[in-house]
Amino acid sequence: xxxxxxxxxxxxxxxxxxxxxxxxxxxxxxxxxxxxxxxxxxxxxxxxxxxxxxxxxxxxxxxxxxxxxxxxxxxxxxxxxxxxxxxxxxxxxxxxxxxxxxxxxxxxxxxxxxxxxxxxxxxxxxxxxxxxxxxxxxxxxxxxxxxxxxxxxxxxxxxxxxxxxxxxxxxxxxxxxxxxxxxxxxxxxxxxxxxxxxxxxxxxxxxxxxxxxxxxxxxxxxxxxxxxxxxxxxxxxxxxxxxxxxxxxxxxxxxxxxxxxxxxxxxxxxxxxxxxxxxxxxxxxxxxx
Numbered sequence: 005x006x007x008x009x010x011x012x013x014x015x016x017x018x019x020x021x022x023x024x025x026x027x028x029x030x031x032x033x034x035x036x037x038x039x040x041x042x043x044x045x046x047x048x049x050x051x052x053x054x055x056x057x058x059x060x061x062x063x064x065x066x067x068x069x070x071x072x073x074x075x076x077x078x079x080x081x082x083x084x085x086x087x088x089x090x091x092x093x094x095x096x097x098x099x100x101x102x103x104x105x106x107x108x109x110x111x112x113x114x115x116x117x118x119x120x121x122x123x124x125x126x127x128x129x130x131x132x133x134x135x136x137x138x139x140x141x142x143x144x145x146x147x148x149x150x151x152x153x154x155x156x157x158x159x160x161x162x163x164x165x166x167x168x169x170x171x172x173x174x175x176x177x178x179x180x181x182x183x184x185x186x187x188x189x190x191x192x193x194x195x196x197x198x199x200x201x202x203x204x205x206x207x208x209x210x211x212x213x214x215x216x217x218x219x220x221x222x223x224x225x226x227x228x229x230x231x232x233x234x235x236x237x238x239x240x241x242x243x244x245x246x247x248x249x250x251x252x253x254x255x256x257x258x259x260x261x262x263x264x265x266x267x268x269x270x271x272x273x274x275x276x277x278x279x280x281x282x283x284x285x286x287x288x289x290x291x292x293x
Contacts, residue, residue, distance in 0.1 A: 042079030043229045044072060049086040057140045058096035059111060062118050069121045076292060079237055080229040081125060083148060084132040084222045091131070091157065094139025097166070115140055115172040119147040123173075123248070126241045128232055132225035133157045133208070134218055138196065143170060146177040149244065151208040152224040153199040159207065160196035180251070182206050236274040237292035242266070 046068060048055040055061075072078050085091045095115065100108060122129060122144065131137075131145035133153040138160050145151050145159070153159065161170045161178060169175060170191060179187035182205045190197070199211035199221075210228065212220045232240060242265040250258030269275055273293040281288035 042233055043082065044078050045082045045084055047084060047086050048092060051087050053096060054090045054093035055085055055087055056093050056096035057115060058099045062114055066118050066121060069125065073125050078127050080232050081127055081129045082132055082225050082229055083144065085135065088218050089135035091133040091135050091137040092141025092144055093136060094141045112171045119143055119173040122147040128240060128244060130225045130228060132222040133159065134221040138162050140172050143172040143174040146174060146181065150228060152210045152221045152228065153202055153208045154214040154221045155199040155211050156214045157199050158196045159202055160194060161191050162194040164191060165194035236278060236290045238272050238274055239269050242269050
């Protein structure tokens, strides 16, 4: 995508199109990011490869995600595609075919690490699937907190149809999301499902009819992000940490994690602002402090 560029200033992330100032750190085949009002969009734009996850692409995506994780101005991250009818076609199998066993193992480890990085981002993340999301593409979406999809989108962990199994977190995240029995069925069969079926399974949060511009899921993700944006940033981050860490342990340990996260919110100015706004019957003005 030649007309969107990343501009790094003293404040870590500012994004402009090339009608203004240009300083680009990524070529046209790379993921790029666009920032406005606390919402960051990570745009996947490998048109010819249908956003297939190759070595270079994954490395660049990891760089983007790493930068986002350290910026307190980022409030919500949306992962979306600029390739029509495609979110992400999964791992780049043409590239994989040229790898030996050791290289293949290292590549999958890097892919798994990317998904872990995405899952560990401190702010809410949303995957907007306006098209095909299979294999590693769906694993990327599963690493996000929330998912929107067009009804016409096709999603599936199809690795068993290629002699593989989900190797970038899918075999672990999908059962935690939709239940073990249904996850086994989808993975064993390599079945693809559409947006409405995915919604009924609990795989996604919102399903929408596709529009003429092919970006209905993105628009729904943006609407969802704008619902999150007015809330207290530290409280949202701590809620994410409490939920994400708590579901991995027994409920007693989960309660201890919740207490720890709650304790980090108590001394914030935002908590004081929230209480004051309630008493004064006015909208709160949160600053993330």
